[in-house]
Amino acid sequence: MDTKTRNNLIEYLKDFTTESRWVAINSVIANRTNHFTVVLEDLHKPHNANAVLRSCDGFGIQDIHIIENNTEFDSDKQVSMGSHNWLTLNRYNDPINDNIKTCFDTLKSQGYTILATSPHENDQDLSDIAINKKTALVFGTERRGISDRVKNLVDGFVKIPMFGFSESFNISVSAAICLYDLRIRLEQSDVKWNLDNEYQEQLKFNWLRQTIKASDKLIEKYMREKG
Secondary structure, eight states: OOHHHHHHHHHHHGGGSOHHHHHHHHHHHHTOBOSEEEEEEOOOOHHHHHHHHHHHHHTTBOEEEEEOSSSOOOOOHHHHTTGGGGSEEEEEOOSSSOHHHHHHHHHHHTTOEEEEEOTTSOOEEGGGSOTTSOEEEEEOBTTTBSOHHHHHHSSEEEEOOOOSSOSOOOHHHHHHHHHHHHHHHHHTSOOOOBOOHHHHHHHHHHHHHHHSTTHHHHHHHHHHHHO
């Protein structure tokens, strides 16, 4: 579908939703960013994985990268509260190729610095992450954290300062802390963090399709009449 047709469809479809829903869609998209992104490596507990997605949605992080070498991602609507429907999930589950490298190569080509979260690696604190750089944060499995393969390929490590006996936070808690800190600092910066206009329009179209009942039939009707 070309850009003009898609944009015309947005104008057509928005008449089939409520004004409040259309305002909400535009408001949420205006606050979305892919300046920061999240990578999840083989999270085996759906509750934790979906809690991370809920945090991403809440803090306006649009793009999520899910590496499924050993564990298939399972969407739990009760935990994510449907937030997975509003996020762009990029899944890497090729049974032959190196999914970690594929994911990281993709992120590198988009200009991201890749940092793995780990309390056991001696590197920068969360507060030291440079806000002006596009950054991908990698979160590993609940049992053993990030894999050795990830450790060998990332650009660096980040840790959350802790002051108790526990060595680490739950994975969903770690993600929420990181995203809160980064989002607050991003809002206070002069970095241009909004999604580009093309991506915003693409999301508007996708979200309208998800919001409107029988949207595919409405689109077919529109295409027949305009064709």
